[in-house]
Amino acid sequence: MGLVHAEEMTLNIGPQHPSTHGVLRLKVKTDGEIISEITPVIGYLHRCFEKHCENLSYEQVIPFTDRCDYIAAMNNSFGYVLAVEKLMDIQVPERVEYIRVIMAEYNRIASHLLALGTFGLDVGAYTPFLYMFRDRERILDLFEITCGARLLYNYMWVGGVSHDLPLGFMEASYRFLDEFEKNINEYHNILSYNKIFIERSADVGIMPKDVAIDYGVTGPNLRGSGVKWDLRKDEPYSIYNRFKFDVPVGTGIMGSVGDCWDRYWVRAEEMQESIKIIRQALDKIPREGNVHEALPKKVRPPKGSIYFRTESPRGDLGYYIISDGTPTPLRVKMRSPAFTALSALSEIATGWMLSDVLVILGSLDIVLGEIDR
């Protein structure tokens, strides 16, 4: 460079923009096409989640946790109820544990499908999006026959789940898994190994290991940078220690470790792992059992506080809950993985072209509802 010096220009992306995955605003300073500074402005979806928690009883908070990360609602309420159960020292029945794991993993697949599909949209591939929504709809159908809702379920309760698995769920599940496994290869053919897609995403937006850790980035984004860290493996909660599965990490197949393609690849591989977990859970789940058996009469945890983390599709989802012995929590704080991932954007997107910013943003898989809460 050095021949042409363009004047620095400030560009504003969002809050309404098809590629920002919601209402996010990016203030971008560009030197020609090269980004010299990028500042995300958030808060356009701040819905006062934490204020609501302080005014509602523990059970009533669950629908709000769903609405925070609306793409993976099961996983979000899963983390919350586990934290409250730990605070109250409740042991839930075996069957409930299995049902929860099945649901959480299904939702992980659904979430990753949406993430990959919209990532494809960001780089200009419309067809994979439609293909992935086809499979996502089938997962939502499974949820629907279970609890009646398509997107926000309010399914996990403190001490149980709201409905038992319906008749025919098992068969439908097996059928879906068999077909879906084949479809993943189809996705690889139309998106993962697509020449244009690789050109756009490999070697772009590299997030080195130490930067990722320093920013507190977790989940598939961290694993894409080559760090093997998965709470399901390293700090197993619920019954995850009973299942055999691998933790895929980015190895830089198409470019260097930690680029956008790696983050994409980790998600695609994780769907495969989730299928493995669901299959094992479906095989081992106890056939009998009352899912409402352990529901407490009153949810009133003793005084104390807890910081509990689970692995949501976006990373370490932490709940900090303080109880003062009354039926309403004194404080519920949600540590959202997408929040920290977005905070790293200004670091990893600087120096890339303007068109790469949206690719990097898409590869981080942010959900604004969870960032702004």
Place this chain on the structure above:
Amino acid sequence: MGFLENRFEDNIITAKLDQILSWARSTSAWYFQFGLACCAIEMMATAASRHDLERIGMMPRSSPRQADVMIVAGTVTLKMASRVKLLYDQMADPKYVISMGSCANSGGPYSRQGYHVLKGVDQIIPVDVYVPGCPPRPESLIEGLLKLQDKIRKERPLTKKK
């Protein structure tokens, strides 16, 4: 066409100009993809493979300038409210607004404690159709869109107002 193909001479339709105009407008209402929160995911699902909005003539547009209908899908916060108004003003007439989900209708689940939530998008822009639900199912959104088409079809833009 199938059944009707190659069966007629050259033909003329007589109808009121107004009717034809409204009919044409109603069946190609392009909507402004304005996803704000959870409802946006259902809006996407409505547009995607299974429900396929394009079969009733609705196409997603990312720019307000090209759109006829604005679907406000999700919670409108106070920080966002002025932008919603701005985007509405940028749309070309005639324009319609669909408020999707209880948040956009009335603040929904966030109406009690939400210090930063606008209690209903109709406080800042006029709304034609309200679609209830949290989130509304794709079917109910389609129902709302069909209601809007009905409404457009009944309009008589060219006739003198008495």
Place this chain on the structure above:
Amino acid sequence: MIINQKVSDILEVKFPGVVILPDEPHNDFIQIHPEKWKEIAKFIKTDSELKFDSCQCITGVDLGIEDGLEVRYNFHSMQLKHKIEIRIAVERKNPSIPSIEQVWRGANWLEREVYDMYGIRFKGHRDLRRMLLPDDWKGWPLRKDYKTPNIYNGMKIPKVRKGWD
């Protein structure tokens, strides 16, 4: 959790008097004084036995009108796979605390969020602005004595919407 005891012992040697010993021994957290917080933070990040390289969560807490505010930090070590919680109390009037934004870069946004919600000033933070709420917002919404405003920029925020109930 043995790690709590270990950290508090190491800190006691390195920075005498900084750890506030609890009335009854427990293993949940370490309470410390705010004065030397930045040095301590640097120390626990780099010390070879501790290596807390990831700042997971910063929580502001309002313990009630009579009690004060508190900031709680959750750290995690990706290398040694252990975690810890550190609590620092701040007063309600003019709350301020040393910033650790330059120690862990991830703390930048987390601190800004606490500032936004509780008005706790982080001394030494290079970019302490409101994070989620608009810049011209008044008050600290998550404090217990916060009153929801009725109007913002001409837009009404009624508690109950008329005609819907």
